[in-house]
Amino acid sequence: MASRLEKALQNPDSMKARILTAARRLFGANGYSDTTTRMIAAEVGIDVSTLHYHWGEKQDLYAGVLAAINEEILAKFKEVERRCRGVNLRRRLEIAIDLMCDYLFSHPEVANLILFGYFRKADRDVVLDVNIAHYISNIAIAMGLATDAGQVSVQAKARILAVWNSVLNFISGESFFRPMMDIDPSSYQDVVKETLKFILVPAFTTD
């Protein structure tokens, strides 16, 4: 019966969930094309056919990974929104930067997967994009750049995207940037947060 298979993801020890975890890590580390179904199966310690039994095509598994991180990000954004309520804009920006950096530094594959999505052609067979568009308006409102979800200006959207991109890039590019700064991982996280605040806070708070 299918119901059992659908609920399998709830249990992290289930085979379907274990495959998803391995796929998420490897897709995030290598991208879609440089990750083979055999690599994922090997990481779990199973045969490729078992992977296909649980997830069908490779594209379906990838879509499953994106759906999972999509939920995670949405939850994180809601947390940001909640924690931002009632504080001034400067603090709101600092909270958002700290929370998103902490989350992404502990889940670096998420940043990679989102950025990988930027490159994928729109005319591809399957739509695999993380639905970022929907969040943008919410953040713009949470940050006080707009009041109504339907009334977010192009400028406001662009500014949110710029912030969002900066965070993602510093996380995804760590292996590239950190050596040229010659600092340890912990310091890197601090420098990233500090830099983001240095750049973003004045832009949004100066009148």
Added chain:
Amino acid sequence: MASRLEKALQNPDSMKARILTAARRLFGANGYSDTTTRMIAAEVGIDVSTLHYHWGEKQDLYAGVLAAINEEILAKFKEVERRCRGVNLRRRLEIAIDLMCDYLFSHPEVANLILFGYFRKADRDVVLDVNIAHYISNIAIAMGLATDAGQVSVQAKARILAVWNSVLNFISGESFFRPMMDIDPSSYQDVVKETLKFILVPAFTTD
């Protein structure tokens, strides 16, 4: 004789140069793994073996592409440096943003190829990175964030990287961002420049 083959790149009509041009476009559009040597050969209208005759392994051709854009970027940075001389910091930032945006919008594959490089594992067989690290110090000096090439602080480097990343992301992510802003390509370029200036100028000019 080898000298003829080495000089072949000077002439844009030479087979070696034509292959390089096609490779640059396709690698930039699809990434390394999703671009086959047959795709590149087909774009030029030749057989795969002719491609290998001129460039050897696929990795060598990719390295050739990166070397070419590396030179281009270096020249562009020098132009920025030259045009920035003698003007105040605010104008310097605006000049840098305008020049780099114009360049990258007319060569979008460059932004893609640099960002693709961020994801490539450091332990891979061949080093294929565009040498960004070297430019960072130069820009920091040109922007007045440091005076001596050896004395660029971690903070200054991080701030330059943040700027650089923002530009790259807006270019590479156009097909992703523009639909959600619902504007035409020309407006997109304007919004990007405007947003970058909005965010970056206050950060570096407020005292």
Added chain:
DNA sequence: AGATATTTCCATCAACTGATGGAATCATGT
């Protein structure tokens, strides 16, 4: 225990990819 359904693995397939050898073609210099 025995029947049934689910899960896993082995063997295998067709398509694709990077790469090469060698024949055929073309260009160049004498």
Added chain:
DNA sequence: ACATGATTCCATCAGTTGATGGAAATATCT
């Protein structure tokens, strides 16, 4: 015209990849 070297294409190879059929193993239920 001829010889020499450079260039191009055709045929082909071995390795990898996504995917499947079917046997074997395991779990579930009565």
